[in-house]
Amino acid sequence: MQAxxxxxxxxxxxxxxxxxYGSFLxxxxxxxYSGIYEPGHSSADENGFRRDVLDYVRDLDMPIVRxxxxxxxxxxxxxxxxxxxxxxxxxxxxAWRTRETNQVGVNEFSDWAKLANTEMMLAMNLGSRGLDDARNFLEYCNHPGGTYWSDLRAKHGYKDPHNVRIWCLGNELDGPWQVGHKSAAEYGHLANEVSKAFKYFDKTLETVACGSxxxxxxSYPxxxxxxxxxxxxxxxxISLHKYFGNEENDTLNYFAKAIDLDRYIVTIGGVIDYIKAKKRSNRDVKICFDEWNVWYHDRKEDxxxxxxxxxxxxxxxxxEVYNLEDALFVASxxxxxxxxxxxxxxxCMAQLVNVIAPILTRTDGPAWRQTIYYPLQFASKYGRGTxxxxxxxxPTYNCEVAQDVPYLDISAVLHEGGKSIAVFALNxxxxxxxxxxxxxxxxxxxxxKEHTMMAEDDLRAGNTVDNQNRVQPRKGSGLQIDDDGNLVGALAPKSYHFILLSVSMA
Known part of the structure; x- marks a missing residue:
């Protein structure tokens, strides 16, 4: 086949x-608990945070965590x-019928975020609570001092404000399963009032309203x-959430589900444009896709x-224990x-550690990277620019999800300065x-400059506590630059490729 x-x-x-390239905790x-925080673990620091997990998170170059x-x-x-x-x-x-000990809260998360070199993205409770609790939360986190909530933060050992810049206005409140589920009209009014109040405090804060x-x-769209x-x-x-799986045990159909994600974004983009035109607005509301991942292996049993x-x-x-098939799909x-x-x-890939996550741990044991860790790592490190x-x-194929699905899935990012291009390609x-x-x-x-690939004969191969490096990236081969300056060569079946090209502007 040629493409x-x-x-x-x-x-x-x-x-x-x-x-x-953010994530979610x-x-x-x-x-x-026993993911990022396990005080008795051999790798735990003085605050109880697992250093082995922190190392893996820092290697992702994770910019934000919800x-x-x-x-x-x-x-x-x-x-x-x-x-x-x-x-x-x-x-x-x-939500999950468990007991919460509250041994980790916003201050501990702030400590962890600094160690992980990431930015905090805080979500507030707009299900069972409302505007007053939200603005108190903001004052506790962001006000320098001299007020009840900011002075209480200082009393708790955090004199300097956390200065959280982005806030989620609740979570999935369109869902009947949600504590405090609301109609769109109820929620829209509340989200607007909370967002206005936050911007009375600081007009540079960013807020995220719940989408579907x-x-x-x-109720969508x-x-x-x-x-x-x-x-x-x-x-x-406006936030969007979507999880994917290969419940049909049909790999080509599974891979095509990336087109569902694209359709979702295009549809909500159209809704945004409609409301913008209706309001004769000059503002641009963007999409925050703050929950996404593969989730199906044990979903029914759990x-x-x-x-x-x-x-x-x-x-x-x-x-979830992820395999190569999942990694290739995440790359798409x-x-x-x-x-x-x-x-x-x-x-935000949901989530970061243990729960449908790129990193797994054992209590009192090791931490390791799942297959989906690697495409996220390459995108986060090299997918920044234009x-x-x-x-x-x-060539294309047809399946239940879509018609004319291209076998080649590809994106490219020009790095700042125009001296290199990152290409992410999937066969x-x-x-x-x-x-x-x-x-x-x-x-x-x-x-x-660099060519790394992921490919195995067995799409079901994954990394486990007993074989933590079964699937990992390896040096790529088979690609070259021809006399016309084109990137040419063969991409192996069911393979993912990261290619870093050194270039000059012609």
Whole structure:
């Protein structure tokens, strides 16, 4: 099979916001307790944070992490997680039917975020609570001092404000499963009032309104239209969530589900444009895709466990073991975010540790990287700059999800200074190599600086506690620059490629 692609230095999409490579930590399962925080662990620092996990997070160059939920936040009292640990109450978490000890709260998360070299993205409870609690939370986190809440923060050992710049206005409040579920009109009014209040405090703060929990909701996309009709002038982002899986055991159909993500973004982009035109506004609301990942391997079984258990403390939950097939699919989702970087400015892989996560740990044991860790790492480290428009032609296939699905999935990012280009390419074919010819118009002196790939005969191969490096990137081969300055060569079946090109502007 042969595929052609063309990039031109003058045909760009948008600057890729580095926050599109973010993640998410919820008080759910072992994401926090024995995930990032385990005081008795051999690698724990003086604050109880696992250094082995921190090393893996820093290696992701993670720009932003959303916290503390998720469904958890819709009944959460942030005040429970501040002050002396021995005085913090134990609460029932209605979202996951567990006991929450509150040994980690906003101050500890701030400490961890600094160690992880990441920015905090805080979510507030707009399910069971409202405006007053939200503004108190903001004052506690961001005001320098001289008021009740800011002085209380100083009393707790944090004289300097946390200076959180971006705030989520609740979580999935379109969902009937959510504590404090609201209609779109109810929620839109509340989100607008909270966002306005936050910007009375500091007009440079950014706020994220809840969009649809997924694109299969009956209220989608009317929910977004109603919410934005009320809150467009005050919010900066509308959030979207979507999880994917290969429940049909059909790999080509699974790979094509990246097109569903693209459709979702395009649809909500259209809703945003409609409301902008309706309001004769000059503002641009962007998309924050703050929950996305593969989630299906144990989803049904975990749902049954949650319904049956009796309020355990930090139980193992949703600890998906990912394989190469999942890694290739995650790479294609990241390509969508790059290609739609004009719309999507923030995205959070859900979640970061243990719970549907790129990093797994064992309590009192090791931490290791899952297969999906690597495409996120390459995108985060090298997918920053200006997204280039990649025009492609080549063989396609049909499946249940979509028709004319290209075997070649590709994105490209021109780095600042114009001296290098990162190319992220996937061959979706299960049994045929793909001869690629990528023309680079407007560039000269093209050389391959780095080529790394992920490919295995067994798509079900994954990394486990007993074989932590079974699947990992390796040095790529088979690509070269021809006499015309084009990138040419064969992409192996079911393979992912990161190619770093050194270039000069022609």
């Amino acid at each position: 052609k692609a063309v990039i031109n230095k003058d045909f760009t999409v948008s600057t890729v916001d580095k926050r599109v 919820e008080h759910m399962g072992r994401a926090v 916290y503390p939920g998720g469904n958890f936040v819709s009944a959460y009292r942030w005040e429970d997680g501040i002050g002396p640990r021995e005085e913090r109450p134990v609460r029932l978490d209605l 929990s997924n694109d299969k909701m009956k 009317e929910w977004e239209a109603t919410v934005l009709d009320q809150a467009y002038d005050s919010v900066d982002y 749902g049954e466990r949650i319904a049956s258990w009796n309020w355990p403390e930090a139980p193992a939950l949703l600890e 989702l990241l390509n969508v975010f790059i290609r739609r970087s004009d719309r999507v400015k923030i995205a 997204a280039l428009n990649v025009a492609t032609s080549g 979706r074919s299960l049994d045929q190599s793909l001869d690629l010819n990528l023309a680079l118009q407007g560039f000269s002196g093209v050389t391959i």
